[in-house]
Amino acid sequence: xxxxxxxxxxxxxxxxxxxxxxxxxxxxxxxxxxxxxxxxxxxxxxxxxxxxxxxxxxxxxxxxxxxxxxxxxxxxxxxxxxxxxxxxxxxxxxxxxxxxxxxxxxxxxxxxxxxxxxxxxxxxxxxxxxxxxxxxxxxxxxxxxxxxxxxxxxxxxxxxxxxxxxxxxxxxxxxxxxxxxxxxxxxxxxxxxxxxxxxxxxxxxxxxxxxxxxxxxxxxxxxxxxxxxxxxxxxxxxxxxxxxxxxxxxxxxxxxxxxxxxxxxxxxxxxxxxxxxxxxxxxxxxxxxxxxxxxxxxxxxxxxxxxxxxxxxxxxxxxxxxxxxxxxxxxxxxxxxxxxxxxxxxxxxxxxxxxxxxxxxxxxxxxxxxxxxxxxxxxxxxxxxxxxxxxxxxxxxxxxxxxxxxxxxxxxxxxxxxxxxxxxxxxxxxxxxxxxxxxxxxxxxxxxxxxxxxxxxxxxxxxxxxxxxxxxxxxxxxxxxxxxxxxxxxxxxxxxxxxxxx
Numbered sequence: 001x002x003x004x005x006x007x008x009x010x011x012x013x014x015x016x017x018x019x020x021x022x023x024x025x026x027x028x029x030x031x032x033x034x035x036x037x038x039x040x041x042x043x044x045x046x047x048x049x050x051x052x053x054x055x056x057x058x059x060x061x062x063x064x065x066x067x068x069x070x071x072x073x074x075x076x077x078x079x080x081x082x083x084x085x086x087x088x089x090x091x092x093x094x095x096x097x098x099x100x101x102x103x104x105x106x107x108x109x110x111x112x113x114x115x116x117x118x119x120x121x122x123x124x125x126x127x128x129x130x131x132x133x134x135x136x137x138x139x140x141x142x143x144x145x146x147x148x149x150x151x152x153x154x155x156x157x158x159x160x161x162x163x164x165x166x167x168x169x170x171x172x173x174x175x176x177x178x179x180x181x182x183x184x185x186x187x188x189x190x191x192x193x194x195x196x197x198x199x200x201x202x203x204x205x206x207x208x209x210x211x212x213x214x215x216x217x218x219x220x221x222x223x224x225x226x227x228x229x230x231x232x233x234x235x236x237x238x239x240x241x242x243x244x245x246x247x248x249x250x251x252x253x254x255x256x257x258x259x260x261x262x263x264x265x266x267x268x269x270x271x272x273x274x275x276x277x278x279x280x281x282x283x284x285x286x287x288x289x290x291x292x293x294x295x296x297x298x299x300x301x302x303x304x305x306x307x308x309x310x311x312x313x314x315x316x317x318x319x320x321x322x323x324x325x326x327x328x329x330x331x332x333x334x335x336x337x338x339x340x341x342x343x344x345x346x347x348x349x350x351x352x353x354x355x356x357x358x359x360x361x362x363x364x365x366x367x368x369x370x371x372x373x374x375x376x377x378x379x380x381x382x383x384x385x386x387x388x389x390x391x392x393x394x395x396x397x398x399x400x401x402x403x404x405x406x407x408x409x410x411x412x413x414x415x416x417x418x419x420x421x422x423x424x425x426x427x428x429x430x431x432x433x434x435x436x437x438x439x440x441x442x443x444x445x446x447x448x449x450x451x452x453x454x455x456x457x458x459x460x461x462x463x464x465x466x467x468x469x470x471x472x473x474x475x476x477x478x479x480x481x482x483x484x485x486x487x488x489x490x491x492x493x494x495x496x497x498x499x500x501x502x
Contacts, residue, residue, distance in 0.1 A: 008034050008103050009096070014067050015107075016079065017211050024107040025079035027067055028052075028088070035094045041070075048078065057087045082107070114194075114207035118145040119216045119391055124156070126207065132169070132190030134162045144394060147205065148328055149335025160335065166190055168198060170234075173258040180233045184248070192230070195248035201263060201270055201319050202254070203326035204391040221251045221263075222270065222323035228252075231262025231273075235309075256383065257404070259283065270319040275312065276406065280473060283406030285466040287315040289459050289484075290375060290405035296451040299367040301402040306466055313466040320401055326391045327400055330429070331382035346430040346440050353387060356396035364399035366441045371402060372427065373438045374487045376420075379407035380428045409484070415476040420486035444495045452488055456481040 006015045011034045014027035032051070033044040052058045061084030067077040080088060082104050089097055112128040112135075123145050125138025137158060143151050150161040169189040170177050177189060186192065197214075199206045201221050208214050217223065227247035234252065251263045251270075260275035276283035287304035294301035304317045321327055330349065337348045346365070353361035365385075372380050384404045389396045410418045419425075423435040431437035463477040464470040470477070 008100070014077070016065060016067065017209055018065070021081070023081050025063070025065065025081055026085050028058075028062060028078040028080045028084070031080060031085055031088055032092070035089055035092050035100075051088070051091060052078070055087070055091055058084060058091070060084075061087060112194075113210045115141070115210055117206055117208050117216065118142070119204045121145050123205075124151075124161075125210065126165075128194060128207075130191075131188050132166075132193050134158075134165050137161065148332040164332070165193070165198070167256075168200065168254045169193055170253065170255060171258055174234065175258070175260045176234050176236060180230070183233070184246070192248060192253040196250055196253045198254065199251065200254040201251045201272075202256075202321055203328075204323075205326075220323065222319075225265070226250055226263070228262065228264060231264070234260060234262060259406070266316070271316050272319065273307070273309070273314045273316050274406070275314050276411070278412065280411070280467070280476065281313065282409065282411035282463075282466075284313050284315045285459075285462045286375065286408045286411055287317070287404075287406045288462050288466075289409070290371060290402065292458055292462075293371060293374065293452070293455060294402055296455065297367070297371075297447065299371060299402060300364070300399075306462075311468065315406065317403065320403070321388070324391060325388050325397065327386050328389055329383045329386040333387055334382060344430065344440070353396070353399065356387070356389075358387065358396055358398055361399055363443070363446060366443065367446070368402060369430075369437055369441055370444075370447060370491070371405065372408070373434045373491055374484070375405065375408040376410060376425055376434065376483075376487065377405055377408040378426045378428070380405075382429050385429075409480055415479055418476075418479045418483050420483040420490065438491070438494060442498075444498065447495065449488065449492050449495075455488070456485045459484055 006013055013030040013034060016025050017023075018025055029041065029044050029048050032038065032048050033041065036044070036047070038044045038047065052062065058080070061081050062078055064076045065079050066074040067079070069075050069077075085100070085104065086097070089100055094100065114126050114128065116123045116126050122141040124140050124142075126134050127136040127138070129135035137156055140146075140151065140154060140156065143154055146156075147161065147164045150157050150164055169192065172178075172189055174189075181187060181189065181191070184192075194207065197206045197208065197219065199219065199221055204216070204220070206216065206220070227250045229246045230248060230250040230252040233246070252261075255261055255263065255272070257274075259277060262273050264271055264273055274284070274287070275281060276285075284306060288306055291301055291304045293299075295303075302317045302320045304315045306313055307316050308314075333349065333352060334345070337352050340348070343351075350362045350365055358364075368380065368385060371377070385402075386400045387396055388398050388400050423433065425434050426432065427434040427437045430440060460477055460481050463473065463480065467473055
C-alpha cells in the first residue's frame with residue numbers, strides 16, 4: 001500500500017497521480033529518455049517534440065501538468081497516461097515492452113489502494129479489486145466513523161463492510177446500466193464507484209487514493225459542480241459520443257433503485273430526477289400524490305413535483321441531506337439490534353431510534369405506515385426509510401422524511417385489478433400485508449381525516465398532467481381516484497374501531 005516504484009531500468013521517471021482523471025501520469029521526456037537510453041535531457045526534449053507532432057496517438061493521450069525539474073523549480077511538462085506510454089514505446093519500437101507493461105501494472109495496483117474517509121476523517125485503509133469490490137482492509141484508523149454495523153471493538157466485519165460498499169453502486173437492474181457499462185468498457189456497476197471516489201449525495205463517505213492528499217471540501221458533490229454525463233447516458237443521451245469525452249465523476253454512480261434517475265443542479269439545489277415504469281409511468285404521479293397527502297397530514301416529507309423532459313414526465317425532489325448530515329438506511333440501523341423473537345422488528349427499530357434520542361420515532365414510523373396504507377405502497381423496504389445523523393458529531397437527529405413512495409396505487413397492476421378492499425394486498429417492511437401492518441399503529445390522535453377531503457380530485461389533476469394524452473387513461477384515473485377515497489374510508493373505519501375498543 002505504498003507509492004509504486006517510479007524508476008524503470010534503474011532510471012527515474014517523474015510520475016504523478018491525477019485526482020481529476022483518476023490515473024497515473026508520466027513525464028513524456030523522461031519516458032522517452034529511458035526507452036531510448038538518451039542521456040541528454042535537451043536532446044530527449046527535441047526528440048519528443050518531433051514525435052508528438054508526427055503521431056496523433058501520442059497527443060491524444062498527452063496533457064500538461066507542473067512537475068518539479070532538476071533545477072528545483074516547477075514547469076509545465078508534457079505528461080502521458082499509460083496508454084500514451086505504450087503508444088510511445090510502440091513508435092520507438094522499444095524491445096522491452098513486456099517489462100514496461102509489468103512496470104505499469106504496478107501503478108494499476110497502486111490505483112486500487114485507498115483510505116475510506118468520512119468527510120476528512122480517515123476511517124480505514126482498503127484495497128479494491130478489478131471488480132470494484134473491497135478486496136482487503138488495512139489499518140483501522142477511526143472505529144467510531146465506520147459505516148454502521150461494519151466494525152465492533154476494533155474488529156472489522158469484512159463481509160458487512162464489503163456489502164456496504166457494493167450496495168453504493170447502481171443496481172444491476174437499473175434501466176440501460178448494462179449499455180452504459182459496455183460503452184465504458186466495464187462489466188459491473190461497482191467499477192463505476194472509484195471513478196467518482198465513491199462520493200454520494202446521501203452521505204459523506206468517500207475513498208481517497210493513499211498516494212494523494214485530497215480535501216473533501218474541494219471534491220464533494222454538495223458544494224461543487226459535478227458531471228451529468230452518467231445520468232444523461234442512463235437517460236439514453238450521448239449515444240455514439242466519444243467515450244474519452246465522457247466524465248464519470250458523478251453522484252449518479254452511487255444512486256440507488258431500479259427506475260431511471262439522475263442528479264441535476266437546479267437553481268443551485270441538488271435535485272433527483274426520477275422516471276416511472278411501463279406505459280403509464282404512474283410512479284411519477286404517485287410521488288407527487290404522497291407529497292400532497294403528507295403536506296395535508298403534516299407528515300415530514302421530501303417534496304416531489306413534476307417536470308417534463310423530452311416529452312416525458314419525471315418526478316423531482318430536492319436532496320434532504322446536506323453537507324453536514326447523512327441518511328442511514330433502516331437496513332443499516334437494523335444491524336444494531338439483536339433479533340429477539342419476543343420483540344417485533346417494528347418495536348425494535350423504534351426502540352433503537354429512541355435510544356439514539358429520537359423521541360418522536362414511534363409517531364414518525366406510524367405516519368409512514370398510515371401513508372403507505374392509504375396509497376397501498378408495496379415497496380417500503382428497509383432501504384426506503386431510515387434515520388438522519390450529523391456526519392461530523394455522529395449525533396442522531398431524526399427519522400428521515402418520507403421519500404420514495406412511487407411504487408404504490410397499483411402502479412404495476414392492470415386497471416381491472418385495482419381493488420381497494422383487498423385485505424391481502426402486500427406491504428413492507430414490518431408485516432406482509434397492509435391489513436396486518438396497520439394494526440401495529442396504536443395511536444392515531446395526530447390523524448385528521450377532514451384535511452384529506454378532496455384529495456382524490458387533486459390526484460385526478462396530477463394524473464391528467466403527467467401524460468401527454470389524458471383521454472387514453474380516463475378509465476384508469478377514475479378507478480384510481482375512487483380507490484384512493486375508499487382506502488381513506490377503510491382506514492377511518494379501522495381507527496373508529498380502535499377508538500371504540502379503548
